[in-house]
Amino acid sequence: MKNIICAALFLFIIPSAQAQAPASIIKRYKEIFKLIKADKAQELSKLVAYPLIRQNPLKDITNANEFVAYFPVLFDASFKKKFERFNDTVVFEHHGGYGLVGGDFHGDMWLDDRGNITGISVISRRETTLRNQLTKQIQSKIYPTVSHWDENLLVLQSPKLLIRIDRVGQKLRYVSWSQGRPTSSKPDLVLINGVEEAQGTQGGWTYTFKNGDWTYVIDDVEMCETASQCGYFLRLNLKNVEKSSTRLKVVK
Structure with a gap:
């Protein structure tokens, strides 16, 4: 990707x-x-x-x-x-x-x-035909209010969450379910109007979503000093102060 x-x-x-x-x-x-x-x-x-x-x-x-x-x-x-x-x-x-x-x-x-x-x-x-067929199969199994998207950017997983980042029209959407809950159930959290930013010319992307005083940041870190510092991370900030950082795994 x-x-x-x-x-x-x-x-x-x-x-x-x-x-x-x-x-x-x-x-x-x-x-x-x-x-x-x-x-x-x-x-x-x-x-x-x-x-x-x-x-x-x-x-x-x-x-x-x-x-x-x-x-x-x-x-x-x-x-x-x-x-x-x-x-x-x-x-x-x-x-x-x-x-x-x-x-x-x-x-x-x-x-x-x-x-x-x-x-x-x-x-x-x-490949486009195959991708569209697979997308329809997945959409048929997802909770109706979030079952439409124009492009899926990421599906990420932590020990506690399953997260989707989708492009819906001109908007970027964050959807998450708690561990063990099927995607056919109502999501725990849906955030829209996210901001997508490239991390300079070094590679990597940042996806930022606002939820009141909280900010949900998905970081795709590609340039780092150690392997543990690279990868995807969910960072939760309260009034611009980081409260947690969780490593995420890409799933399909």
Whole structure:
């Protein structure tokens, strides 16, 4: 999800003149395109840094076998045709990653410095259909007053809570249930008009929701000194004073 969401951010920070990407990265992109065009899923599966994140509620691709099985859904004819317009100037370097951001590309694919695929933001027609089908199944099981959304951004879980962050029209909505309560039951808390902010160009996002004197903040921390400091956190503030911080796990 992160790579998919951040693709939009990079459109605003891409410089007018990009530094030339290393020859090894350009060569790897060309190799990847040839494998995609030839439908060589098995060979391509060896060039992926798993997990490969997919938009909610699609399952992430966690290993080579799953990648091979999902290949026809991931890469359709329009996807392949777009890559025919690749040239050396469309590769954008960002903190050690190399993405297709210039020209007709909008963060469609990202490689790490070893040339492995770390993100694919393009959603094929088949994948869009599958995502819509899964979304309808989930919506049919959720409490009616919160069963509609235009885009689900996050589903997060702590030992005590299940949290959804959804985009509904132009609004951002926070919905939570206490541990053990099904999503078919009335939510414990629903907050709307949330604010979504990128944490600079270093990566990470913050989602802020007001509830009287309380502020509910979901932090997606990507830049940190230790692994325990990275991840998703729910921070509860009372009149701008932090009262608690709870680590959250992403679920689908």
